[in-house]
Amino acid sequence: MADKLAKQKSDMRALYIHTWSTQAQLDDEPAWVNPFYAQIFGIYTIGEVNTQPTALVAAPEQKLELPGVNLVCCPTEAEMLKQFWTLYKSGPPETLATYNGRKYTIPCLYWRSALHGVEIANTDLLHDRYKPGPHVDLADVLTYHGLLRIPTLAVLAAQLNIPMPSLAEGDTIQQMINASLAAPNPAMLQMLAKNGVEYAGVIAQIGAHWRRQLNKTAYR
Numbered sequence: 279m280a281d282k283l284a285k286q287k288s289d290m291r292a293l294y295i296h297t298w299s300t301q302a303q304l305d306d307e308p309a310w311v312n313p314f315y316a317q318i319f320g321i322y323t324i325g326e327v328n329t330q331p332t333a334l335v336a337a338p339e340q341k342l343e344l345p346g347v348n349l350v351c352c353p354t355e356a357e358m359l360k361q362f363w364t365l366y367k368s369g370p371p372e373t374l375a376t377y378n379g380r381k382y383t384i385p386c387l388y389w390r391s392a393l394h395g396v397e398i399a400n401t402d403l404l405h406d407r408y409k410p411g412p413h414v415d416l417a418d419v420l421t422y423h424g425l426l427r428i429p430t431l432a433v434l435a436a437q438l439n440i441p442m443p444s445l446a447e448g449d450t451i452q453q454m455i456n457a458s459l460a461a462p463n464p465a466m467l468q469m470l471a472k473n474g475v476e477y478a479g480v481i482a483q484i485g486a487h488w489r490r491q492l493n494k495t496a497y498r
Contacts, residue, residue, distance in 0.1 A: 289325065290372055290374075291326070291375065293322070294383070294474055298317055299316050311382060313389045314389065318390050322475050322477065323478060331475040335349070335358070336355055359391045363399040377484070380415040416488055419488065431481070435483075445473045447477075454466055455470065458470060
């Protein structure tokens with residue numbers, strides 16, 4: 279039983295989100311990367327215990343399928359967040375793995391949930407960054423908490439021979455999200471969901487490499 283619990287605690291579930299904003303720019307950064315200006319369009323996870331990816335997307339009155347993916351079209355952002363936290367509570371005690379999640383993914387999930395009055399299933403995802411916990415920000419631990427400059431996902435993926443999604447983060451994704459929200463577009467929605475799942479997959483592979491090779495070098 280102890281071995282089983284130890285394994286469960288070491289399992290990881292990669293988490294990635296698509297955000298968007300009605301405001302294009304905020305000072306020196308795009309508004310969609312700022313948790314106080316961004317809204318969430320999609321939440322994507324893939325784990326080691328249940329390897330089927332899950333994609334939760336804001337798609338009112340749409341029903342779509344994506345082969346190999348549990349794709350859920352949610353009528354509102356609030357419903358999407360409810361579904362995410364329900365999924366989180368119902369699953370095994372995996373560690374959530376993000377990339378730059380301490381500054382972006384988790385604060386965004388927390389803030390948007392708070393605005394909608396959605397119950398947050400785990401309020402400890404921004405735990406002591408120097409100790410193991412329910413969330414690991416790979417950008418933080420791979421740079422030893424600020425000792426090194428944070429590399430892009432593409433740099434890490436290239437060194438580990440991990441294919442990157444064909445659609446890069448940025449203006450193209452933002453245009454696709456805006457178009458999908460403006461009018462139902464099944465093909466575009468499928469592309470966005472596939473893109474989000476692919477990014478979660480990249481994070482999962484980088485996380486697995488970090489855990490196998492570098493976890494012992496992390497701060498305690």
